[in-house]
Amino acid sequence: MFSRYYGVLLIKFREAFAYRFNYFVKIASNFISLLIIWFIWKAIFAASTGVMAGFTFDSMMIYMSLIIVLNWLFSSFEEHTMEFEVRSGAIAMYLIKPISYPITCFFRGIGSRISTLILQISPFLLTAIFLVKLTWPVSWWFFPSVLLSYLISFNLIFMTGLWAFYSSGHIWGIRLSRQLMQNIFSGALIPLAFFPLWLMDIANVLPFIAIIHIPVSIYLGAISGTTILPSVGLQIFWVLVMSGLSYLLWAKTRKKIFVQGG
Amino acid sequence: MNDIIRVNNLSKHYKILQRGEGRFEIIKTFFSRKYKTVKALDKVSFTIGEGDFVGIIGPNGAGKSTLIKILTGILTPTSGEAVVTGFVPYKQRKKYVQNIGVVFGQRTQLWWDLPVRDSFDMLKYIYKVPEKQFKTNMKKFAEILEINDYMLKPVRKLSLGERMRCDMAASLLHNPKIIFLDEPTIGLDVEAKYKLREFLKEVNKLGVTIILTTHDMGDIEELCPRTIMVDHGKIVIDAPTKDIKNKISSQRTLLIDFKGAPPKLKNKKGMKIVSKEGDRIMITIDTRKHSVSSVMKMILKKYEVDDITISEPSIEENVRKIYRGEL
Numbered sequence: 001m002f003s004r005y006y007g008v009l010l011i012k013f014r015e016a017f018a019y020r021f022n023y024f025v026k027i028a029s030n031f032i033s034l035l036i037i038w039f040i041w042k043a044i045f046a047a048s049t050g051v052m053a054g055f056t057f058d059s060m061m062i063y064m065s066l067i068i069v070l071n072w073l074f075s076s077f078e079e080h081t082m083e084f085e086v087r088s089g090a091i092a093m094y095l096i097k098p099i100s101y102p103i104t105c106f107f108r109g110i111g112s113r114i115s116t117l118i119l120q121i122s123p124f125l126l127t128a129i130f131l132v133k134l135t136w137p138v139s140w141w142f143f144p145s146v147l148l149s150y151l152i153s154f155n156l157i158f159m160t161g162l163w164a165f166y167s168s169g170h171i172w173g174i175r176l177s178r179q180l181m182q183n184i185f186s187g188a189l190i191p192l193a194f195f196p197l198w199l200m201d202i203a204n205v206l207p208f209i210a211i212i213h214i215p216v217s218i219y220l221g222a223i224s225g226t227t228i229l230p231s232v233g234l235q236i237f238w239v240l241v242m243s244g245l246s247y248l249l250w251a252k253t254r255k256k257i258f259v260q261g262g
Numbered sequence: 263m264n265d266i267i268r269v270n271n272l273s274k275h276y277k278i279l280q281r282g283e284g285r286f287e288i289i290k291t292f293f294s295r296k297y298k299t300v301k302a303l304d305k306v307s308f309t310i311g312e313g314d315f316v317g318i319i320g321p322n323g324a325g326k327s328t329l330i331k332i333l334t335g336i337l338t339p340t341s342g343e344a345v346v347t348g349f350v351p352y353k354q355r356k357k358y359v360q361n362i363g364v365v366f367g368q369r370t371q372l373w374w375d376l377p378v379r380d381s382f383d384m385l386k387y388i389y390k391v392p393e394k395q396f397k398t399n400m401k402k403f404a405e406i407l408e409i410n411d412y413m414l415k416p417v418r419k420l421s422l423g424e425r426m427r428c429d430m431a432a433s434l435l436h437n438p439k440i441i442f443l444d445e446p447t448i449g450l451d452v453e454a455k456y457k458l459r460e461f462l463k464e465v466n467k468l469g470v471t472i473i474l475t476t477h478d479m480g481d482i483e484e485l486c487p488r489t490i491m492v493d494h495g496k497i498v499i500d501a502p503t504k505d506i507k508n509k510i511s512s513q514r515t516l517l518i519d520f521k522g523a524p525p526k527l528k529n530k531k532g533m534k535i536v537s538k539e540g541d542r543i544m545i546t547i548d549t550r551k552h553s554v555s556s557v558m559k560m561i562l563k564k565y566e567v568d569d570i571t572i573s574e575p576s577i578e579e580n581v582r583k584i585y586r587g588e589l
Contacts, residue, residue: 007387011373011380018375018416093371095336096364097388098356255338 004099005107012111016119023119030068030124034131037064053193059220060191061132066216067188069125072116073146074153074182074211078109079175082161087169095257102250105158138221141228145215148235153211155242156182162246165253186212193222207242210235266440266471267310267333272342274303274328274495302328304495305342310473312439315466317486317503318475325495326475330444333473334364347439360389363433367445370429372417378428379413382435389436396435403431406461423454430461440471447481459484483507491584498584509584514554515573516545521566533557541568 016023038061045057055063082105085091094101128134137143160178163171183189186208192200203209214231217223223231277297303325310316318326331337332344335351335358344351349358372381386396404410407427412420420428426446433441443462447455455478462485466472476482482489482503489506491499499506518524520541527535527543532551536544547557554572561567575583 004388004390007384010387011376011384014376014380015373090369092331092336092366093369095355096334096359096362096371098360099388100356257337 002103002107005103008099008104009107009111009114012108013115016112016115026116026120027123030120031127034065034068034128037061053191054222055191055193058133062134063191063216063220065124065128065132065134066219067212069121069128070146070149070212070215071188072121073113073150074157075116077112078105078154078157079161079171081105081108082158083164083169083171086164091257102158102246105161106154109154109157137219139218139224139228141232142215142219145218145232145235148232148239149211149215151239152207152235152242155239155246156207158246159242159249162249162253165257181206182208182211185209187216188212207238210238264312265309266312266314266347267308267473268343268345269309269333270307270343272303272306272329272332272344273301273340274325274332274337275340276300276302301495303332303339306492306495306497307342308490308497308500310471313466313469313471314488315462315472315486316474317482317489318473318492319477319479319482319489320492320498322477324492326492327444328495329492330364330442330473330475334362334442335359360436361439363436363438363441365426365429365433365441365443365446367426367443367448370417370425371432372425372428374418375416377414377416378409378420381417381428381432385432385435391436395437399431399435399437403434406464407431407457422449423451423457426450426454426458427461430458434465434470438470440473441465443472443474445475445477447476447478455480512548512550513575514547514549515575516547516554516557517571517573518543518545518561519568519570521568525565 041057041060041064045052045060050056052060085094091101094104125134156178160171160175163174167174185203185206192203192209192213195203203213214223214235218228218231276299278300279291280296280298306325306329318329320326328337332339333346333351335355338352346358347361349361351358371385372378373384382396382400385391391399407430409424409427409431412424412428417425417428430446447458450458459481462472462474466485472485474481474486486503489499489501489503490497491506515536520543522541524538524541524543527545529535530552532548534546536546538544545557547554558570
């Protein structure tokens with residue numbers, strides 16, 4: 001059914017290997033951000049009693065390393081690609097092929113993520129085991145939970161990218177807003193456990209919570225036993241809602257497609 | 263012969279944002295917008311038979327690209343109908359495009375940073391090309407298009423001519439019944455144009471229907487027995503190329519620089535003095551009445567001449583003239 005898309009996946013995978021310099025820069029930047037985070041939290045924990053919102057310094061470092069790893073899943077590079085394709089009209093090159101554009105976007109994402117997994121994430125994880133005493137996840141539910149996160153994130157990215165059709169190819173504003181909201185309400189900046197109750201109430205009704213907070217909490221054991229199923233259920237709920245919205249938005253967009261230039 | 267393309271009363275209207283003139287217009291349009299409807303295609307009808315080689319010609323913005331985009335399933339028309347290889351392109355896009363190949367001269371379907379070979383691999387999966395067909399086609403392309411030498415070069419390092427040949431091969435990998443070429447020779451040098459035209463002739467001989475849009479009358483004369491001329495979204499002419507060629511090539515313009523003051527020439531039948539400026543005179547000749555060489559001989563015999571330039575009217579001028587009924 002998806003065999004046609006193997007070509008898309010393969011070429012995106014190969015492409016990552018064509019940019020060697022880019023690869024070294026990204027690896028370095030991952031370590032630098034970990035270092036900065038280390039110093040900041042070291043200072044914060046030095047001024048406290050040693051446990052904050054249920055976190056020790058060590059568990060905070062594991063949390064932050066996981067964020068770095070997971071952020072790779074949610075990288076918004078596809079939005080750029082879509083924006084470019086709409087603005088330049090290059091999207092036409094997909095529309096003349098017997099494949100669907102949304103599914104193509106999905107498999108392109110998978111292809112580039114497999115290559116980052118090999119090139120960037122594995123070396124980072126291997127070193128993180130020693131640097132921050134990274135351990136095995138408390139529950140294996142972490143893995144399906146991450147997959148669900150990816151599906152939600154893909155739909156968010158796809159819908160942001162589709163905005164390019166309605167704004168003559170400029171999505172900078174909406175992309176920035178989404179990323180800001182996602183960073184705050186998913187727990188990517190600081191764990192949601194630090195939030196006051198009213199802010200937590202907002203986070204609870206947004207899809208972002210299902211992206212990082214849930215899988216990381218399962219990893220660390222903060223969500224465990226009987227609370228796992230409802231959390232994963234919430235993720236499935238958001239996958240369905242977001243896929244449905246993407247589908248509707250794409251159907252609407254497809255009707256009004258115009259290709260610029262040429 | 264069977265009709266492979268049937269187009270009936272096809273129209274495409276665009277809404278275009280309008281901005282008036284004046285100092286504060288730019289701010290005004292930011293808040294309240296006025297749109298104007300532009301008819302890119304206006305009730306166009308024609309049919310094309312299987313195995314035909316048809317050229318679509320017309321000035322910039324005439325509607326050529328819009329027509330190609332509708333026929334390739336990219337755009338949906340505002341009204342009217344198109345049926346190609348038994349499919350309605352914009353309604354059954356995914357099934358339909360398996361039967362066609364498309365080349366846009368100003369874009370590429372090759373992957374910019376990867377070797378050409380990788381793009382072909384991708385297309386093999388996307389079109390589900392059987393391994394055997396893939397191999398024979400690649401061999402064929404290597405022979406006729408001579409693309410083997412740079413199969414392992416990244417696309418960004420290819421010259422325009424090399425890239426166009428690879429794009430051409432890419433559009434034929436899945437043995438399409440029709441190929442649509444939107445200005446394939448744009449920007450190519452004489453040598454590259456020649457090679458491409460030779461290749462297209464070969465492809466057409468194999469029974470592939472080819473639709474080509476171009477600005478270059480040379481492409482059409484060389485390749486297409488039939489020409490469709492489009493302007494302002496309408497078909498102005500749909501006729502055998504040789505008929506059109508006779509019509510539009512009948513006029514030549516001579517620009518003559520005389521040594522010293524230019525002589526007083528008179529208008530004759532089929533010869534008209536258009537302008538006189540200093541030492542320079544511009545004459546148009548109807549070649550059905552006088553040949554260019556006879557007029558030149560006549561002038562060179564009597565007067566001393568510095569320089570003579572002969573020019574053919576551009577396609578744009580011709581189309582406009584035909585449109586106004588002057589030719």
